[in-house]
Amino acid sequence: MAIETTTDDQLADARAEAQQLTTRILELRDAYYERDTVLVSDEEYDRMMRRLEELERLYPELQSQDSPTQTVGGRAQTTLFAPVEHAERMLSLDNVFSLEEFEAWAAKVERDAGRRVDYLCELKIDGLAINLRYERGVLVSAATRGDGVVGEDVTENIRWIPVIPTRLATDDPPALVEVRGEVFFPVAEFEELNAHQLEAGERVFANARNAASGSLRQKAEGKNPAQLELMRNRLRRLHMLVHGIGAWQNPPVDAQSKVYELLKGWGLPTSTHYRVVDDAKKVDEFIEYYGAHRGAVEHEIDGIVIKVDELALHDELGATSRAPRWAIAYKYPPEQVNTKLLDIVVSVGRTGRATPFAVMEKVRVAGSEVRQATLHNQEVVKAKGVLIGDTVVLRKAGDVIPEVLGPVVELRDGTEREFVMPENCPECGTKLAPAKEGDIDLRCPNAEFCPAQVRGRVEHIGSRGALDIEALGEVAAAALTQPRFPETPPLPTEAGLFGLRLADLFPIEVVVRDSETGLPKLTDSGEEKVDTPFRRRRQKKDGAYDPAAEEFAGDELYVPSKSAIELLNNLAAAREKPLWRILVALNIRHVGPVAARALGNHFGSLDAIRSATRDELADVDGVGGIIADAVLAWFEVDWHREIVERWAADGVQFTTPGHPGPGRADEAGGVLAGLTVVATGSLEGFTREGAQEAIIAAGGKAASSVSKKTDFVAAGPGAGSKLAKAEELGVRVIDAAQFKKLVEEGPAALDAE
Structure with missing residues (x-):
């Protein structure tokens, strides 16, 4: 009987898919728990979770302690509450x-x-x-x-x-x-x-x-x-x-x-x-x-x-x-209602895909008011048989995502008209085209300068999985890349992000856009919502803030708003974030947090990654051929290289301090040099990512599973199976206080207790 084995390419494909699923699921959780925003249906979310569970069952090495299959809910801690x-x-x-x-x-x-x-x-x-x-x-x-x-x-x-x-x-x-x-x-x-x-x-x-x-x-x-x-x-x-x-x-x-x-x-x-x-x-x-x-x-x-x-x-x-x-x-199955299809407009997302959206008379369905619903692509519009002006049947799939099921043909009066997919990008005017022959979806090929794509990438840079910049959310990203005023945006591309100054933030007016559809949000009267996210405050001569003042009489009386100062302070701090976060922020296809950590830990600098061959990249544990190809392809694009050059000129650190060079991370020294540590459960004073970063910064290997090669397991409440495995194997288990001492002073400090 032949024994089925897993090839390197199969494992690489599975790893890439698992990383994509993990990134998306975490984005959805963050939206739901931190921003009170629901982006997909329960069925779609469950489908992604089940697929990730299946991949982790087939390839156990893909499962980490912070996998969505092993965790619950949103963030453990936020900046709002203790x-x-x-x-x-x-x-x-x-x-x-x-x-x-x-x-x-x-x-x-x-x-x-x-x-x-x-x-x-x-x-x-x-x-x-x-x-x-x-x-x-x-x-x-x-x-x-x-x-x-x-x-x-x-x-x-x-x-x-x-x-x-x-x-x-x-x-x-x-x-x-x-x-x-x-x-x-x-x-x-x-x-x-x-x-x-x-x-x-x-x-x-x-x-x-x-x-x-x-x-x-x-x-x-x-x-x-x-x-x-x-x-x-x-x-x-x-x-x-x-x-x-x-x-x-x-x-x-x-x-x-x-x-x-x-x-x-x-x-x-x-x-x-x-x-x-x-x-x-x-x-x-x-x-x-x-x-x-x-x-x-x-x-x-x-x-x-x-x-x-x-x-x-x-x-x-x-x-x-x-x-x-x-x-x-x-x-329960979703509720269904009838409403009027007022128009079909096309939105362009971060990857350039042009998606038709139904714009409808506001209607309440499954507990919320709905005005917009995705129609996916022009072929779906044809398949559903809807005309602009139709009365349509709307439901919320899983009581979450609005879906247009089809028209109520009997109510047509002859004024309805067909939807025609635009030939050009509605955001920048570039001719739309499929990414490759046979694709149904149309995309805007102007990836560098299309405002919608730039907005999406800038929002991604500030996201939790990338540089985690609190002040760079969806409104700020839109203000910097797609302002209603001024005509020229502060950021034509993300290359200038770290060179922003206070003067670049005033005055800016922006139409608030839906993070999922990219379409303008509307007020109850149907007008576009407008925001001025970086307001200047008027200050009286005695220094007291005057919130009632609306007219500016002299710049010496005005100070920047808290949001403007916060953004620039956040960007200054982000320049020195760990290399893996910088890699995620570059928007390289397939390079999520897991692959970025592996690349950053192995090579230690962006220059070393750029200089590596395909085989050298693919051989890194946690990378593989698909991600290696994506990294090489990204650096072949001239405007991608310009982002790196301008970020470096503006102080972004593309190296890991003290890293000895490619493949020599174990030689970097540090109090945990040569040691493998697993952090599991809730460790007081550390987030999950913070615990891993502390281990790596101390020269150790942050492992996701417990084995005979594990030297320490730092376990807090909710440790679960990893704690049981450590006890079974006789691996030393330490608490949060001991873990802090371990990463700061090394094992000898624990032996002295």
């Missing part, structure tokens, strides 16, 4: 999208349990997950999910929500209990909130989930009394329902439903919309009932959560690294 470590991990839920998928899950649960089980069915609230920590009955902290181990401290804001008790109504509270639930706006409160926001001249929210997240995740600092009252008014309108527990030593009940009864007795808000049933078919009935009566519920729902009711089985069934095996979420 971090709070959960006493027990907050997991996510796996999803199913049909009754057949649910029944298959239930059958597996009962096989694993070895007996019939009772199921608790409850509504899946479309809100913000929250963790309340009570010590001896007193609320001591409230935190968002974060990455499942560490969340954001929103305690002060939570205290303004009337239904959440600051003290439990019991004479015998547990020493510690974590209560998990969902913060949300009831439908009626959300509608009243939007009316109040509109009256006050404030932002109107598109959907209740974003409104809940935006209301809870705001800071009181810097607000005037009127703004504080608006903020607190929004918080008072919020509601919460409890849906589970976290840390709790020996709860005096044996079922999830009894937990709800106990929590209700303590004064915590629990839902009345749940039922315990004794077989999967009765769960089906519950799902179908609420699928037909979603509009009758007092809050937005996007599915049903089904849990094994018996608590003892929770421990027996266990969990994966990100989700319990004893619970599942059934996601």
Whole structure:
């Protein structure tokens, strides 16, 4: 029997695909958890996750400790709120999208349990997950999910929500209990909130989930009394329902439903919309009932959560690294509505692809208001048979992404007209063409100067996975590359980014664009939204800021805004970011964080990478032939080389200090020279990336898996299987404080303890 082996090319292809999936999934998570923005449907997100899981199963060496398949939620820490470590991990839920998928899950649960089980069915609230920590009955902290181990401290804001008790109504509270639930706006409160926001001249929210997240995740600092009252008014309108527990030593009940009864007795808000049933078919009935009566519920729902009711089985069934095996979420099919197709416009993205988008009369579907939907390409427009002016059927795939299904032909009156794909780029006028023969998609070949492509690349440079420049978000990127005023943008290309001065930032007006479509965002009156992100502030002669002043009388009275100073300070700091981040920021195809780390660690400088042959690049662990070809091709383009030259002239560091040269990273010295360290879990004082960078900076190898060659495993809360593997192999395990000492002073400092 022949044994199937994996070739180097197969592994390289798999690695490149896994890197692309990882980068995209992290971008989607960042948008959802940090910017309250949903970019793809649940089905599409789940498809990407399942494909990544499959690749990691086929090629175990591709799985790292920070893979999306091993992590939950958004960032562990942000610049807005202090971090709070959960006493027990907050997991996510796996999803199913049909009754057949649910029944298959239930059958597996009962096989694993070895007996019939009772199921608790409850509504899946479309809100913000929250963790309340009570010590001896007193609320001591409230935190968002974060990455499942560490969340954001929103305690002060939570205290303004009337239904959440600051003290439990019991004479015998547990020493510690974590209560998990969902913060949300009831439908009626959300509608009243939007009316109040509109009256006050404030932002109107598109959907209740974003409104809940935006209301809870705001800071009181810097607000005037009127703004504080608006903020607190929004918080008072919020509601919460409890849906589970976290840390709790020996709860005096044996079922999830009894937990709800106990929590209700303590004064915590629990839902009345749940039922315990004794077989999967009765769960089906519950799902179908609420699928037909979603509009009758007092809050937005996007599915049903089904849990094994018996608590003892929770421990027996266990969990994966990100989700319990004893619970599942059934996601409802999307809602459908009719609306008017006003126009089809074409948007150009970062890679130059020209995408038609439907522009429609605003309509509410699946809990949010929709005006735009992608039509993918000109062939899809033809296939759907839609005409401009049609009444069309719109749905939200997975209750997230708007999708035009097709026209209501019976309502046509003869005024409709066909869409004609433009021959030229709508942003720069260059003739559109397929990237290669046979491609359906059309692209703008003016990659260097097309404003839409430059905007996308500049936004990528500031993204979390590249240089992580907080002040260089989508509005700032658009202002610098596609301003409404002045006519000539400060950045015709990204080559001038690090040479920006304060004088380049004033005055700038920009049309705010949707980060996914690139199309202008609209006000409620249908006009394009305009922003001036880098305002100058007027200062009185005595130095006091005068916010009411609108006219400029003399430059000596004006100081730059905080956002302008912040951008230039961020750029100054980014000049000395690690080489791997600079490589990601260059927008080289296939070079994401994993490949960039490998290249930077091996070669130590951009000059060494440029001078390497294809074989030398491909031989680097974590790179391979596809990425090697992409790197070589990138440097063959003259304007790419100009970016490097101008960035270098403006102070960007393209070398790793102290690196001895290609292939000699182990000779770089440092207190961890020759040692391999694995960092896992939440290490206080370090992000996941920060821990890896600390190991590398100290001369060590930052490994993603534990083996006999591992010298130390730094383990924090949530360490999981890597900690178990270290204990099995007898590898020395250290905590966060010891890890800090290790990377600063070396192993001898630990031996001296």
